Amino acid sequence: METTYPSLSELFVFLNTTLTQISIYYSHIPGSGILIKYIKNSHQDDPFRTILELLLVFFAIIYLFTNKYRTVNKLIELTPQEVEELVDEWQPEPLVPQLSDDDIKEFDKIPIINGPQGSRVKLINGKSLLNISSFDFLGLLSYESTKEKTIKTLREYGVGSCGPPGFYGTIDVHTEFERKISEFLGTEDTILYSQGFSTINSAIPSFCKRGDIIVADEGCNFSIQKGLQISRSIIKWYKHNNMEDLERVLRKIKDEDIETGRRLTRRFIVSEGLFANYGDITPLPKLIELKKKFKYRLILDESLSFGTLGKRGTGLTDYFDIDPNDVDMIVGSMCYSLGSSGGFCSGSFEITEHQRISGPAYCYSASLPAMLAVAATESLKLLKQNPGLPLALKYNTALFKQLLNNIKYLLLNGSQDSPVIHLRIDEEIVRVGDISDKEKCLQDVVDEATNNGILLTRAKYNRSQELFNIEPSIRICINASFTKKEIEKVASVIKNAAAKVLRNRVH
Amino acid sequence: MARSRSRSFITTEKPTTYDEDQFALPNLNSNWVYYKGAWLVHIILIICVKILFSSVPGVSSETSWTLTNLSYMLGSFVMFHWVKGIPFDFNSGAYDGLTLWEQIDNGAQFTPAKKYLTALPIGLFLLSTHYTHYDAITFLVNFTFLLVVLIAKLPQLHKVRLFGINQLEVE
Numbered sequence: 001m002e003t004t005y006p007s008l009s010e011l012f013v014f015l016n017t018t019l020t021q022i023s024i025y026y027s028h029i030p031g032s033g034i035l036i037k038y039i040k041n042s043h044q045d046d047p048f049r050t051i052l053e054l055l056l057v058f059f060a061i062i063y064l065f066t067n068k069y070r071t072v073n074k075l076i077e078l079t080p081q082e083v084e085e086l087v088d089e090w091q092p093e094p095l096v097p098q099l100s101d102d103d104i105k106e107f108d109k110i111p112i113i114n115g116p117q118g119s120r121v122k123l124i125n126g127k128s129l130l131n132i133s134s135f136d137f138l139g140l141l142s143y144e145s146t147k148e149k150t151i152k153t154l155r156e157y158g159v160g161s162c163g164p165p166g167f168y169g170t171i172d173v174h175t176e177f178e179r180k181i182s183e184f185l186g187t188e189d190t191i192l193y194s195q196g197f198s199t200i201n202s203a204i205p206s207f208c209k210r211g212d213i214i215v216a217d218e219g220c221n222f223s224i225q226k227g228l229q230i231s232r233s234i235i236k237w238y239k240h241n242n243m244e245d246l247e248r249v250l251r252k253i254k255d256e257d258i259e260t261g262r263r264l265t266r267r268f269i270v271s272e273g274l275f276a277n278y279g280d281i282t283p284l285p286k287l288i289e290l291k292k293k294f295k296y297r298l299i300l301d302e303s304l305s306f307g308t309l310g311k312r313g314t315g316l317t318d319y320f321d322i323d324p325n326d327v328d329m330i331v332g333s334m335c336y337s338l339g340s341s342g343g344f345c346s347g348s349f350e351i352t353e354h355q356r357i358s359g360p361a362y363c364y365s366a367s368l369p370a371m372l373a374v375a376a377t378e379s380l381k382l383l384k385q386n387p388g389l390p391l392a393l394k395y396n397t398a399l400f401k402q403l404l405n406n407i408k409y410l411l412l413n414g415s416q417d418s419p420v421i422h423l424r425i426d427e428e429i430v431r432v433g434d435i436s437d438k439e440k441c442l443q444d445v446v447d448e449a450t451n452n453g454i455l456l457t458r459a460k461y462n463r464s465q466e467l468f469n470i471e472p473s474i475r476i477c478i479n480a481s482f483t484k485k486e487i488e489k490v491a492s493v494i495k496n497a498a499a500k501v502l503r504n505r506v507h
Numbered sequence: 508m509a510r511s512r513s514r515s516f517i518t519t520e521k522p523t524t525y526d527e528d529q530f531a532l533p534n535l536n537s538n539w540v541y542y543k544g545a546w547l548v549h550i551i552l553i554i555c556v557k558i559l560f561s562s563v564p565g566v567s568s569e570t571s572w573t574l575t576n577l578s579y580m581l582g583s584f585v586m587f588h589w590v591k592g593i594p595f596d597f598n599s600g601a602y603d604g605l606t607l608w609e610q611i612d613n614g615a616q617f618t619p620a621k622k623y624l625t626a627l628p629i630g631l632f633l634l635s636t637h638y639t640h641y642d643a644i645t646f647l648v649n650f651t652f653l654l655v656v657l658i659a660k661l662p663q664l665h666k667v668r669l670f671g672i673n674q675l676e677v678e
Binding site for chain 1: 528596599600601603613614615616617618622625626629630632633636646650653657662665666
């Protein structure tokens with residue numbers, strides 16, 4: 001089959017007429033002249049530039065007409081059927097979880113006190129006990145004058161403060177307490193928190209954020225651990241109370257700084273004054289020397305040491321005779337020695353003022369009830385009026401430690417002056433298994449002591465949440481209000497109980 | 508752990524363990540980019556800069572357009588593609604590794620704000636070539652600066668750092 005091709009001239013004629021036709025149609029579009037003029041003007045006898053510009057226009061058009069998409073958290077599209085299946089599969093957890101056998105045993109062992117808390121308590125079965133597990137070290141809980149004043153405040157101000165401190169929650173009694181505690185500690189200013197536990201884990205993240213470096217003691221309590229976690233900072237741990245290790249960690253960070261040339265961020269050292277989990281005192285003079293040498297700021301949790309250590313009972317700075325302004329932030333609690341509730345952070349005016357707008361627990365929690373603030377102020381007044389209280393505590397502690405010096409089966413941990421004492425099983429003498437076995441042994445000692453008129457307690461932890469493994473222990477808190485006779489009784493009961501329970505487990 | 512500066516040509520900002528922090532609070536640092544008023548400000552600023560350069564005696568139209576182009580490209584590059592993180596402590600450092608461009612719309616691509624901010628420098632460049640008679644070198648300078656800004660805006664370069672420049676040192 002033969003096809004007739006159009007001749008070349010015919011093709012040109014066809015193309016020409018088509019183009020002319022198109023340009024005529026195009027000139028009918030309104031505004032088309034402008035574009036022609038623009039291209040003619042821009043062309044400037046350089047086709048290369050025109051092509052580049054056209055490419056840019058194409059790029060812009062493609063970019064403008066591309067659909068939006070997410071780069072993170074791509075949403076999963078589910079069909080209604082899949083949604084239905086997921087809903088059917090879902091089994092709600094019970095509101096109150098079933099108690100395990102261990103839980104039931106644990107709860108059964110918890111003694112219930114009938115009447116007020118104090119150094120001498122009465123159980124619901126009518127038994128009178130000496131309470132050697134209370135954090136009320138100075139016995140300030142049982143002062144009648146404080147009780148009367150607190151009840152009077154309750155009648156005057158009501159129960160709650162009904163607002164966060166920044167929003168109508170602050171009243172005269174709060175500012176008065178802040179002023180008194182600053183006076184007592186010798187610091188510039190103090191901020192009052194409504195819970196002791198959330199004081200330090202609010203103070204730490206209010207200053208630290210991601211990229212900052214915090215060097216912390218491995219023995220720090222649970223509250224500090226949570227504060228460090230919330231801050232998202234880089235956490236470096238040093239061995240418990242080991243200043244050589246602290247210096248090693250600080251030096252390593254400094255070397256890394258020089259090596260990588262990274263930007264300088266905020267640096268903090270966090271430690272506890274008197275360790276709740278170990279009952280020993282941090283060597284503050286060395287700590288301050290290192291902090292100054294490596295240019296760090298120091299956050300010191302004085303929850304337990306406040307009221308118990310030092311001649312005046314102001315805590316570790318008093319104990320070591322150090323200017324409190326050398327410690328950048330002193331964090332304390334009113335739950336312990338002051339026998340009230342709440343916490344405080346003391347330091348320079350800038351430090352407290354910053355927390356008033358950025359401390360989570362200060363901004364988002366209702367302020368301390370007026371009566372508790374008054375109770376704390378009263379206790380503080382009593383502490384000032386009775387300078388013998390911390391001394392009596394020191395005396396009782398020394399006496400107790402001397403009496404327990406030759407205890408068998410148990411180890412006496414902690415610093416000499418610490419009123420918090422942890423008794424741990426001496427594994428060289430006693431044969432024990434894992435942690436739950438040790439806890440069981442210690443619980444038996446506690447029960448035996450309770451039968452003999454001493455209210456003891458094991459130190460209890462949320463072990464799934466704790467960062468470091470802590471050996472089970474019996475925690476003893478010496479009270480200043482005990483007489484010499486009572487201390488002797490406590491010591492002998494504990495010795496006998498330990499001997500009775502642990503004797504048949506000797507290697 | 509400190510990461511030493513990478514020697515490779517292309518590195519990507521690694522996802523951190525706290526990326527979910529980025530959704531905990533609105534990002535007050537990048538929210539203003541969506542406002543139509545902020546869009547207008549770009550144009551107003553460009554006009555102001557152009558008038559400023561044009562009013563200097565002895566400056567030709569080519570020079571003033573080139574200077575306008577360069578100042579806008581440089582300014583927007585520093586603002587959107589160089590400075591990282593947030594100047595305020597709103598998000599606990601959740602955006603420390605990200606430039607403002609990467610923060611806009613939580614990293615979503617081809618959103619109206621990004622389309623506008625991409626079209627604007629292209630428009631500015633085309634306008635300037637239209638009103639001037641650039642010689643080859645001036646044209647090339649203008650075009651290169653535009654290219655740098657456009658490349659930085661590409662979705663393919665999201666969270667990507669070239670030559671380890673401007674990489675976050677701390678993980």
